[in-house]
Amino acid sequence: MSLDQFTANWNYPTSVRSGIGRIHELADACKELGMTSPLMITDPGLASLPPVKNAFQICMNADLSCKLFTNIKGNPNGRNVADGVNAFKNGDHDGVIALGGGSALDAAKAIALMVGQKRSIWDFEDVGDNWLRVNAEGIAPIVAVPTTAGTGSEVGRASVITDEENYVKKIIFHPKMLPEIVILDAELTTGLPGKITAATGMDALSHNLEAYCSPFYHPMAQGIALEGIRLVKDFLPLAVTDGSDLEARSQMIVASSMGATAFQKGLGGMHALAHPLGALYDTHHGLLNAVLMPYVLKANREAIEGCITRLANYLQLEDGSFDGFLNWVLELRKTVGIPHSLSEIGIDTAQAEKVGVMATEDPSAGGNPITFTTSQYASIFTKAVNGDL
Numbered sequence: 001m002s003l004d005q006f007t008a009n010w011n012y013p014t015s016v017r018s019g020i021g022r023i024h025e026l027a028d029a030c031k032e033l034g035m036t037s038p039l040m041i042t043d044p045g046l047a048s049l050p051p052v053k054n055a056f057q058i059c060m061n062a063d064l065s066c067k068l069f070t071n072i073k074g075n076p077n078g079r080n081v082a083d084g085v086n087a088f089k090n091g092d093h094d095g096v097i098a099l100g101g102g103s104a105l106d107a108a109k110a111i112a113l114m115v116g117q118k119r120s121i122w123d124f125e126d127v128g129d130n131w132l133r134v135n136a137e138g139i140a141p142i143v144a145v146p147t148t149a150g151t152g153s154e155v156g157r158a159s160v161i162t163d164e165e166n167y168v169k170k171i172i173f174h175p176k177m178l179p180e181i182v183i184l185d186a187e188l189t190t191g192l193p194g195k196i197t198a199a200t201g202m203d204a205l206s207h208n209l210e211a212y213c214s215p216f217y218h219p220m221a222q223g224i225a226l227e228g229i230r231l232v233k234d235f236l237p238l239a240v241t242d243g244s245d246l247e248a249r250s251q252m253i254v255a256s257s258m259g260a261t262a263f264q265k266g267l268g269g270m271h272a273l274a275h276p277l278g279a280l281y282d283t284h285h286g287l288l289n290a291v292l293m294p295y296v297l298k299a300n301r302e303a304i305e306g307c308i309t310r311l312a313n314y315l316q317l318e319d320g321s322f323d324g325f326l327n328w329v330l331e332l333r334k335t336v337g338i339p340h341s342l343s344e345i346g347i348d349t350a351q352a353e354k355v356g357v358m359a360t361e362d363p364s365a366g367g368n369p370i371t372f373t374t375s376q377y378a379s380i381f382t383k384a385v386n387g388d389l
């Protein structure tokens, strides 16, 4: 097969330049948005690795006066955003390059938002019409370049930022946080270790799957989610076992963008639980969703059996029933090395009650097909800790 099939320009949901080698258009993309001095925001672990070094060199070669900001935690917090805003202002920057995994992309988008605001970041939490408080003119332009295939944050209009004083993850939202230009170059993801490939890929699956099952009316998102799930089914195992396979990597990076595009339709119980657990235990977001997935599916069974059966048939599973789909999820998790219980990743039931409360308060809970109570969420969580499916 030819990798040329992955080269394309899309204008939905934003301007997307897809294809191998397209990172070389990074400087052009910045200039197109009027940047002369972008702040490149990336994960600390990536700073010395080829994707960042090359991207930085591309900007320098094009006479952009680019600087690097890497002070970001795995679950980025308000302090990280404030530090980034200072770096942006002190360096006289005029735009943001968001380059990295979900943490870097989310932090970068929040920094781009906050460089032009006078209020606290928490005033822009995605509640009611808080986003109308934003001075939209002040938002810096953003070029986004993902280096993992999972969060799809490059095509999202929000960032998940941890309020470190209250140990809670908050969704910060404004339509203009959607990067104006996205570069999807799967070659940047080839260096990702299998474990991260698996955890982030399962996050992409959970976005597509929760969006697909959410009860809100959004047929366009529904269609995107369906095909996104198929791409994960057909290509995640290969991306994990052979990280250098550019076809698998290309299909996964698109599946990831599709997941985040689809979840404008809503997320659900996996994310409603993963957000508080990430805030309380500082655990990898994708890994949490991957472990939680079958427990939440099972708890939702009565509400989703019909749509899951349709999905199972689209995926051409041998057993096209709900159980057949659940077994496929369990099989996929095993194939890519995801543990079966939360206890295997160091989480116990000590805070079950609190987790239940936080899950019902999480904005993602609104998209779950069943409105679970705090004790129902606590019970799903407890089963996931004990591996009791």
Ligand SMILES: [Zn+2]
Binding pocket: 151, 203, 206, 207, 271, 285, 289
């Ligand atoms: Zn997610």
